[in-house]
Amino acid sequence: MKSVELNRIENIKELAKQNYHGVVELRRYFHIHPELSKKEFNTQKKIIQILENLEELEIRKAGGTGVIADLKGKNPGRTIAIRADMDALAINDECGRPYQSQNKGACHACGHDGHIAMLLGVIKILYDTRDSISGNIRFIFQPSEEEVADGSGAAAIIKDGGLEGVDAIIGAHLWQPVRSGIVGISAGPMMAASDEFEITIEGKAGHASMPQQTVDSILTASEVVVALNTIVGRDVDPMKQAVVSVGVFNSGSVYNAIAGKAILKGTIRTLDEEVRRQVFIHIKKIVEHISEMTGAHCNIKKNTCTYVVDNDPEVTAIVLKAGKEMIDGKAHPINPFMSSEDFSYYLQKIPGCFIFVGVGNREKGIIYPQHHPKYDIDENAMLYGMEVISNAVLKLLE
Structure with a gap:
């Protein structure tokens, strides 16, 4: 491995460690204050407040309650986007932790609180290395991933120009079926297309x-x-x-x-x-x-x-290599899941890769699946996630 790559990897690891505790605090803040699809107003406000401390970011609202921030590197080049979803589920939180939801009927039972916090951590890492970046990075905080029947948040971001000028996009999901410490990165179909159906049977009462x-x-x-x-x-x-x-x-x-x-x-x-x-x-x-x-x-x-979350082979190969550089032996291909994700809307437009950051940890009692009232995550996974995503973006820009 070249010395330049070794320096980059060590730098990312060091910056990830420096920002980790702040990311954990943010994740717990968003877990305490969850908001449902299309109602992420305070979440949007909090994200903007944090990003405004980074003077060179170009920040704007998008997709209704979403946020887009652009970081320009020192030299021109490609544009890579990273997406995190923001919305909570309409269930009561029963995690039993000090950071249990204070909003009745709303719960981050799918890890989106961690997605927001993890992307904010990635932004800090890449912002601090911006002088060595050739190209641009777009950070997308997307609303309404859970409630797509009334309008996908991804579709709203795209409509607001979220993919304009973007060459490739990556996203990550904190995923309970995968053991903590493992990052799953595979090419091809990874998550299922989802269709809703409604059948009305008209008989004769009596x-x-x-x-x-x-x-x-x-x-x-x-x-x-x-x-x-x-x-x-x-x-x-x-x-x-x-x-x-x-x-x-x-x-x-x-x-x-x-x-x-x-x-x-x-x-x-x-x-x-x-x-x-x-x-x-x-x-x-x-x-x-x-x-x-x-x-x-x-x-x-x-x-x-x-649609089907269909990871682009070329982008995925680069992301997988980036993952192996950061957590060798713990970043590898995994089998697809039949869950669905509106990240697929982006992949209909541009090439990209969606990865799975394992958060399951039986020793810590992290055993409940996504969408369960007692769902929680092994927060250590966010450190791995930040490292892999940051390295993947930089390699995609090369």
């Missing part, structure tokens, strides 16, 4: 004692739910991956009446566009055939939420 005069919407919808669970096992190529899940079943309000209407809502997760298309065709076929058989009427709606 008295529970006279079912022959009715068309039972609950019975019809129940048969639909059971049949939908055969799609992945029988209609999808077993070498492909897909998930079909029904999360909502609403029908009826009186115990002695047969309901005339039932509503089902759920998601489709796929890692392949052709499988994605085929799954919805099978859903439609099942619903229509069962409804015809029972005499009910049906209506099916689909809403595209995210």
